[in-house]
Amino acid sequence: xxxxxxxxxxxxxxxxxxxxxxxxxxxxxFMRWVYPKAEDYLQHFPGVVExxxxxxxxxxxxxxxxxxxxxxxxxxxxxxxxxxALGNYVVATVAPDRLAEMAVLLEQMQEYKVEGDAWYLxxxxxxxxxxxxxxxxxxxxxxxxxxxxAGLPTHLESSNPANIPFYERLGFEAVGKxxxxxxxxxxxxxxxxxx
Numbered sequence: 470x471x472x473x474x475x476x477x478x479x480x481x482x483x484x485x486x487x488x489x490x491x492x493x494x495x496x497x498x499f500m501r502w503v504y505p506k507a508e509d510y511l512q513h514f515p516g517v518v519e520x521x522x523x524x525x526x527x528x529x530x531x532x533x534x535x536x537x538x539x540x541x542x543x544x545x546x547x548x549x550x551x552x553x554a555l556g557n558y559v560v561a562t563v564a565p566d567r568l569a570e571m572a573v574l575l576e577q578m579q580e581y582k583v584e585g586d587a588w589y590l591x592x593x594x595x596x597x598x599x600x601x602x603x604x605x606x607x608x609x610x611x612x613x614x615x616x617x618x619a620g621l622p623t624h625l626e627s628s629n630p631a632n633i634p635f636y637e638r639l640g641f642e643a644v645g646k647x648x649x650x651x652x653x654x655x656x657x658x659x660x661x662x663x664x
Contacts, residue, residue: 473604475611478531478540483523486531486540487515490522493539493594498654499628503563503571513562520555522591524548532611534604539595541608546586546621570649574656577647581658583624588616590625609639613661620663627657640664 478486491514494500500517504510525531525542533540544550552575559571582589590612595604616623626647627633633643640661647656 473534473538473602473607475532475534475607477529478526478533480526482531482533482537483519483526484515485537486533486542487518489537489540489596490518490542490592490594491515492596494592494628497629499656502654503567509562513558516558516562517555518542518592520558521550524550525591530612532608534595534599534608536599537596538599538602539593539604539608541593541612542591543612544589544591546588548589550591570653573649574647574653577649578626578656578658581624581626581645581647583622583660586621588612588621588623590623593625605635606639613639616661617663622660622662624658624660627659628654630655630657633657633659636661 491511494514495510500514501510504513522542525544525548528545528548530543530545530548531540532543556575560568563571593605593608595608613623625636625641627636636659641659642661643657644660645658647658648654
């Protein structure tokens with residue numbers, strides 16, 4: 470099997486990357502809890518990508534596989550989301566009965582952020598037609614090789630329990646559980662020490 474060549478995304482690929490993430494996360498337990506109606510999800514999720522992970526473009530830290538079959542959006546040390554823009558967007562697009570839980574969830578996510586110099590992975594995804602071909606692993610290794618050389622940890626939240634074994638194979642360890650209520654999906658914060 471040929472290993473896919475990973476490259477930096479171009480600035481004009483913001484929308485195509487958001488489209489890939491929209492397809493990838495369409496069955497994600499957490500994102501579909503946030504936007505349970507398909508119409509709302511399709512309308513609003515690209516805006517979530519931009520406000521939650523778009524800062525990766527500003528850092529030249531969005532990586533794509535051939536034919537945009539997958540993408541990863543990373544935050545190098547010191548990079549942060551525009552929390553005010555994200556908060557305003559959530560208030561404007563999420564059903565009112567979810568807003569209180571969303572505020573608690575965002576607070577809980579902050580509790581698991583790795584302090585100091587670390588890389589954070591807000592989003593990664595591989596289009597379903599390319600899964601099982603090593604694309605996700607190559608997207609991850611592209612950055613993990615850099616963080617290992619620099620001696621820096623990485624962290625993420627897995628929004629889908631099915632993805633946890635994938636991250637564990639790459640050296641990530643679960644460090645907690647984020648859940649706002651019994652009927653809400655679980656986010657699993659994970660950390661990887663450099664190797």
